[in-house]
Amino acid sequence: xxxxxxxxxxxxxxxxxxxxxxxxxxxxxxxxxxxxxxxxxxxxxxxxxxxxxxxxxxxxxxxxxxxxxxxxxxxxxxxxxxxxxxxxxxxxxxxxxxxxxxxxxxxxxxxxxxxxxxxxxxxxxxxxxxxxxxxxxxxxxxxxxxxxxxxxxxxxxxxxxxxxxxxxxxxxxxxxxxxxxxxxxxxxxxxxxxxxxxxxxxxxxxxxxxxxxxxxxxxxxxxxxxxxxxxxxxxxxxxxxxxxxxxxxxxxxxxxxxxxxxxxxxx
Numbered sequence: 001x002x003x004x005x006x007x008x009x010x011x012x013x014x015x016x017x018x019x020x021x022x023x024x025x026x027x028x029x030x031x032x033x034x035x036x037x038x039x040x041x042x043x044x045x046x047x048x049x050x051x052x053x054x055x056x057x058x059x060x061x062x063x064x065x066x067x068x069x070x071x072x073x074x075x076x077x078x079x080x081x082x083x084x085x086x087x088x089x090x091x092x093x094x095x096x097x098x099x100x101x102x103x104x105x106x107x108x109x110x111x112x113x114x115x116x117x118x119x120x121x122x123x124x125x126x127x128x129x130x131x132x133x134x135x136x137x138x139x140x141x142x143x144x145x146x147x148x149x150x151x152x153x154x155x156x157x158x159x160x161x162x163x164x165x166x167x168x169x170x171x172x173x174x175x176x177x178x179x180x181x182x183x184x185x186x187x188x189x190x191x192x193x194x195x196x197x198x199x200x201x202x203x204x205x206x207x208x209x210x211x212x213x214x215x216x217x218x219x220x221x222x223x224x225x226x227x228x229x230x231x232x233x234x235x236x237x238x239x240x241x242x243x244x245x246x247x248x249x250x251x252x253x254x255x256x257x258x259x260x261x262x263x264x265x266x267x
Contacts, residue, residue, distance in 0.1 A: 007043065018031075041068060150175050166197070
Protein backbone atom coordinates (compact mmCIF):
# COMPACT_ATOMS: atom_id res chain seq x y z
CA UNK A 1 0.00 0.00 0.00
CA UNK A 2 1.10 3.55 -0.73
CA UNK A 3 -0.02 6.69 1.09
CA UNK A 4 -0.65 9.66 -1.20
CA UNK A 5 -1.95 13.21 -0.85
CA UNK A 6 -3.40 15.62 -3.40
CA UNK A 7 -1.39 18.82 -3.66
CA UNK A 8 -2.28 22.01 -5.45
CA UNK A 9 0.95 23.22 -6.99
CA UNK A 10 1.97 26.82 -6.54
CA UNK A 11 -0.83 29.29 -5.68
CA UNK A 12 -3.64 28.14 -7.96
CA UNK A 13 -1.87 25.67 -10.19
CA UNK A 14 -2.75 22.14 -11.21
CA UNK A 15 -3.60 19.46 -8.66
CA UNK A 16 -1.44 16.33 -8.53
CA UNK A 17 -1.01 13.32 -6.27
CA UNK A 18 2.24 12.71 -4.39
CA UNK A 19 3.56 9.87 -2.23
CA UNK A 20 4.00 10.97 1.40
CA UNK A 21 6.86 8.55 2.23
CA UNK A 22 5.81 8.47 5.87
CA UNK A 23 5.34 12.21 6.36
CA UNK A 24 2.30 13.06 8.48
CA UNK A 25 0.44 15.62 6.41
CA UNK A 26 -2.91 17.32 6.90
CA UNK A 27 -5.13 19.46 4.69
CA UNK A 28 -3.68 22.97 4.48
CA UNK A 29 -0.04 21.97 5.02
CA UNK A 30 2.46 23.70 2.75
CA UNK A 31 4.89 21.23 1.20
CA UNK A 32 7.90 21.01 -1.11
CA UNK A 33 7.51 18.31 -3.76
CA UNK A 34 9.38 16.76 -6.65
CA UNK A 35 8.54 18.38 -9.98
CA UNK A 36 9.34 17.66 -13.62
CA UNK A 37 12.63 19.44 -13.17
CA UNK A 38 13.75 20.50 -9.71
CA UNK A 39 11.43 21.30 -6.81
CA UNK A 40 8.01 22.91 -6.49
CA UNK A 41 5.84 24.07 -3.64
CA UNK A 42 2.16 23.49 -3.03
CA UNK A 43 -0.62 23.02 -0.50
CA UNK A 44 -2.21 19.76 0.60
CA UNK A 45 -5.90 19.99 -0.33
CA UNK A 46 -7.06 16.45 0.50
CA UNK A 47 -6.23 14.23 3.46
CA UNK A 48 -3.88 11.30 2.89
CA UNK A 49 -5.34 8.10 1.48
CA UNK A 50 -4.10 4.59 0.81
CA UNK A 51 -3.81 3.11 -2.69
CA UNK A 52 -2.51 -0.26 -3.79
CA UNK A 53 -1.34 0.81 -7.23
CA UNK A 54 0.21 4.22 -7.86
CA UNK A 55 -1.09 4.13 -11.44
CA UNK A 56 -4.62 4.53 -10.07
CA UNK A 57 -3.61 7.90 -8.60
CA UNK A 58 -2.41 9.30 -11.89
CA UNK A 59 0.92 9.25 -13.66
CA UNK A 60 3.62 10.01 -12.89
CA UNK A 61 3.39 10.04 -9.08
CA UNK A 62 6.36 11.70 -7.43
CA UNK A 63 7.05 12.25 -3.75
CA UNK A 64 6.69 14.94 -1.11
CA UNK A 65 10.16 16.08 -0.06
CA UNK A 66 9.26 17.89 3.17
CA UNK A 67 6.87 20.22 4.90
CA UNK A 68 7.67 23.81 4.06
CA UNK A 69 9.97 25.35 6.66
CA UNK A 70 10.41 29.08 7.43
CA UNK A 71 13.16 29.42 4.80
CA UNK A 72 10.89 27.78 2.21
CA UNK A 73 8.04 30.14 3.10
CA UNK A 74 10.34 33.14 2.64
CA UNK A 75 11.50 31.82 -0.74
CA UNK A 76 7.88 31.31 -1.87
CA UNK A 77 6.93 34.85 -0.81
CA UNK A 78 9.91 36.38 -2.62
CA UNK A 79 9.09 34.43 -5.78
CA UNK A 80 5.50 35.66 -5.70
CA UNK A 81 6.59 39.26 -5.25
CA UNK A 82 8.70 39.04 -8.40
CA UNK A 83 5.75 37.86 -10.52
CA UNK A 84 4.65 41.44 -11.29
CA UNK A 85 8.09 42.30 -12.69
CA UNK A 86 8.04 39.16 -14.82
CA UNK A 87 4.66 40.14 -16.26
CA UNK A 88 5.78 43.69 -17.03
CA UNK A 89 8.89 42.58 -18.91
CA UNK A 90 7.12 39.84 -20.86
CA UNK A 91 4.19 42.14 -21.67
CA UNK A 92 6.53 44.71 -23.22
CA UNK A 93 8.28 42.06 -25.32
CA UNK A 94 4.94 40.71 -26.55
CA UNK A 95 3.92 44.23 -27.61
CA UNK A 96 7.27 44.85 -29.33
CA UNK A 97 6.89 41.69 -31.41
CA UNK A 98 3.19 42.29 -32.08
CA UNK A 99 2.15 38.83 -30.94
CA UNK A 100 -1.57 38.10 -30.75
CA UNK A 101 -1.66 36.64 -27.23
CA UNK A 102 -3.00 37.60 -23.82
CA UNK A 103 -0.56 37.23 -20.95
CA UNK A 104 -2.35 35.79 -17.91
CA UNK A 105 0.26 35.05 -15.25
CA UNK A 106 3.92 34.36 -14.60
CA UNK A 107 5.79 32.55 -11.87
CA UNK A 108 9.15 31.24 -10.80
CA UNK A 109 9.56 27.59 -9.97
CA UNK A 110 10.37 27.13 -6.28
CA UNK A 111 14.10 26.80 -6.88
CA UNK A 112 14.08 29.63 -9.49
CA UNK A 113 15.50 27.34 -12.15
CA UNK A 114 12.58 28.10 -14.46
CA UNK A 115 10.03 30.82 -15.22
CA UNK A 116 6.64 29.88 -16.61
CA UNK A 117 4.53 32.41 -18.51
CA UNK A 118 0.86 31.54 -19.04
CA UNK A 119 -1.13 33.01 -21.91
CA UNK A 120 -4.32 32.59 -23.89
CA UNK A 121 -4.69 32.99 -27.64
CA UNK A 122 -7.33 32.31 -30.26
CA UNK A 123 -4.85 30.38 -32.41
CA UNK A 124 -1.32 29.01 -32.36
CA UNK A 125 1.38 31.57 -31.66
CA UNK A 126 4.99 31.35 -32.82
CA UNK A 127 6.75 32.55 -29.68
CA UNK A 128 10.23 31.14 -30.31
CA UNK A 129 11.82 34.58 -30.65
CA UNK A 130 9.98 35.75 -27.54
CA UNK A 131 11.47 32.84 -25.56
CA UNK A 132 14.96 33.86 -26.74
CA UNK A 133 14.31 37.45 -25.63
CA UNK A 134 13.17 36.40 -22.18
CA UNK A 135 15.97 33.86 -21.71
CA UNK A 136 18.58 36.53 -22.48
CA UNK A 137 17.02 38.82 -19.88
CA UNK A 138 16.37 36.42 -17.00
CA UNK A 139 19.14 33.86 -17.64
CA UNK A 140 16.98 30.88 -16.64
CA UNK A 141 14.93 28.32 -18.52
CA UNK A 142 11.81 29.91 -19.99
CA UNK A 143 8.54 28.10 -20.63
CA UNK A 144 5.52 29.68 -22.34
CA UNK A 145 2.36 27.70 -21.75
CA UNK A 146 -0.83 28.31 -23.70
CA UNK A 147 -3.89 27.68 -21.53
CA UNK A 148 -7.64 27.63 -22.07
CA UNK A 149 -10.25 29.93 -20.57
CA UNK A 150 -11.02 27.39 -17.83
CA UNK A 151 -7.35 27.28 -16.85
CA UNK A 152 -7.35 31.09 -16.84
CA UNK A 153 -10.27 31.13 -14.40
CA UNK A 154 -8.45 28.62 -12.20
CA UNK A 155 -5.36 30.79 -12.10
CA UNK A 156 -7.09 34.13 -11.51
CA UNK A 157 -9.63 32.75 -9.04
CA UNK A 158 -12.99 34.11 -7.99
CA UNK A 159 -16.39 33.15 -6.60
CA UNK A 160 -19.04 31.14 -8.40
CA UNK A 161 -22.78 31.98 -8.44
CA UNK A 162 -23.11 29.73 -5.37
CA UNK A 163 -20.97 32.20 -3.41
CA UNK A 164 -18.14 29.72 -2.88
CA UNK A 165 -14.64 29.61 -4.30
CA UNK A 166 -14.50 28.23 -7.84
CA UNK A 167 -14.51 24.43 -7.99
CA UNK A 168 -11.50 24.43 -10.31
CA UNK A 169 -9.47 26.14 -7.58
CA UNK A 170 -10.69 24.21 -4.57
CA UNK A 171 -10.86 20.54 -5.54
CA UNK A 172 -11.30 19.70 -9.25
CA UNK A 173 -8.24 17.93 -10.63
CA UNK A 174 -9.31 17.73 -14.27
CA UNK A 175 -11.67 19.53 -16.63
CA UNK A 176 -14.13 16.95 -17.91
CA UNK A 177 -16.54 17.66 -20.79
CA UNK A 178 -19.77 19.43 -19.79
CA UNK A 179 -22.77 19.38 -22.14
CA UNK A 180 -26.06 21.24 -22.40
CA UNK A 181 -27.82 17.90 -21.87
CA UNK A 182 -26.56 17.93 -18.29
CA UNK A 183 -28.31 21.24 -17.68
CA UNK A 184 -31.51 19.82 -19.14
CA UNK A 185 -31.31 16.80 -16.81
CA UNK A 186 -31.24 19.22 -13.87
CA UNK A 187 -34.21 21.20 -15.26
CA UNK A 188 -32.17 24.38 -15.38
CA UNK A 189 -33.14 27.33 -17.59
CA UNK A 190 -31.06 27.16 -20.76
CA UNK A 191 -29.91 30.75 -20.32
CA UNK A 192 -26.13 31.05 -20.91
CA UNK A 193 -25.77 33.64 -18.16
CA UNK A 194 -27.38 31.26 -15.65
CA UNK A 195 -25.46 28.08 -16.46
CA UNK A 196 -22.04 29.48 -17.38
CA UNK A 197 -19.11 30.04 -15.05
CA UNK A 198 -16.68 32.96 -14.87
CA UNK A 199 -14.74 31.38 -17.72
CA UNK A 200 -17.74 31.68 -20.03
CA UNK A 201 -18.07 27.89 -20.38
CA UNK A 202 -20.77 25.66 -18.90
CA UNK A 203 -20.29 25.35 -15.14
CA UNK A 204 -18.18 22.39 -14.06
CA UNK A 205 -20.69 21.50 -11.32
CA UNK A 206 -23.17 20.48 -14.04
CA UNK A 207 -20.77 17.68 -14.89
CA UNK A 208 -19.95 16.19 -11.52
CA UNK A 209 -23.57 16.55 -10.31
CA UNK A 210 -24.95 14.88 -13.44
CA UNK A 211 -24.82 11.27 -12.23
CA UNK A 212 -26.53 12.23 -8.96
CA UNK A 213 -29.39 13.92 -10.81
CA UNK A 214 -29.71 10.95 -13.18
CA UNK A 215 -30.03 8.56 -10.24
CA UNK A 216 -32.52 10.79 -8.39
CA UNK A 217 -34.59 11.23 -11.57
CA UNK A 218 -35.27 7.52 -11.94
CA UNK A 219 -38.99 6.81 -11.53
CA UNK A 220 -39.91 10.51 -11.66
CA UNK A 221 -42.84 11.33 -14.01
CA UNK A 222 -42.06 13.59 -16.95
CA UNK A 223 -43.37 17.15 -17.18
CA UNK A 224 -46.75 17.16 -18.94
CA UNK A 225 -47.74 13.67 -17.78
CA UNK A 226 -51.05 13.20 -15.97
CA UNK A 227 -50.90 11.46 -12.61
CA UNK A 228 -53.25 10.66 -9.75
CA UNK A 229 -52.61 12.08 -6.29
CA UNK A 230 -54.47 12.15 -2.98
CA UNK A 231 -55.70 15.59 -4.05
CA UNK A 232 -57.04 14.26 -7.35
CA UNK A 233 -55.74 13.87 -10.92
CA UNK A 234 -53.55 16.54 -12.44
CA UNK A 235 -50.75 17.34 -14.83
CA UNK A 236 -47.10 17.49 -13.79
CA UNK A 237 -45.72 21.00 -14.35
CA UNK A 238 -42.32 20.58 -12.69
CA UNK A 239 -40.21 17.98 -10.90
CA UNK A 240 -37.61 18.17 -8.14
CA UNK A 241 -35.42 15.05 -8.31
CA UNK A 242 -33.45 15.87 -5.16
CA UNK A 243 -36.56 16.28 -2.99
CA UNK A 244 -38.36 13.55 -4.96
CA UNK A 245 -41.39 15.81 -5.38
CA UNK A 246 -43.54 16.88 -8.33
CA UNK A 247 -45.62 20.00 -8.76
CA UNK A 248 -49.06 19.11 -10.08
CA UNK A 249 -51.66 21.36 -11.71
CA UNK A 250 -55.00 20.01 -10.47
CA UNK A 251 -57.06 22.51 -12.45
CA UNK A 252 -59.11 25.54 -11.36
CA UNK A 253 -55.88 27.26 -10.32
CA UNK A 254 -55.08 24.57 -7.75
CA UNK A 255 -51.39 23.61 -7.72
CA UNK A 256 -49.86 21.18 -5.23
CA UNK A 257 -46.41 19.83 -4.46
CA UNK A 258 -46.63 16.06 -4.08
CA UNK A 259 -44.01 13.61 -2.84
CA UNK A 260 -43.37 10.80 -5.25
CA UNK A 261 -44.54 8.14 -2.81
CA UNK A 262 -47.84 10.00 -2.37
CA UNK A 263 -48.87 9.79 -6.01
CA UNK A 264 -51.06 6.98 -7.19
CA UNK A 265 -50.97 5.09 -10.48
CA UNK A 266 -50.84 7.44 -13.47
CA UNK A 267 -53.47 7.51 -16.17
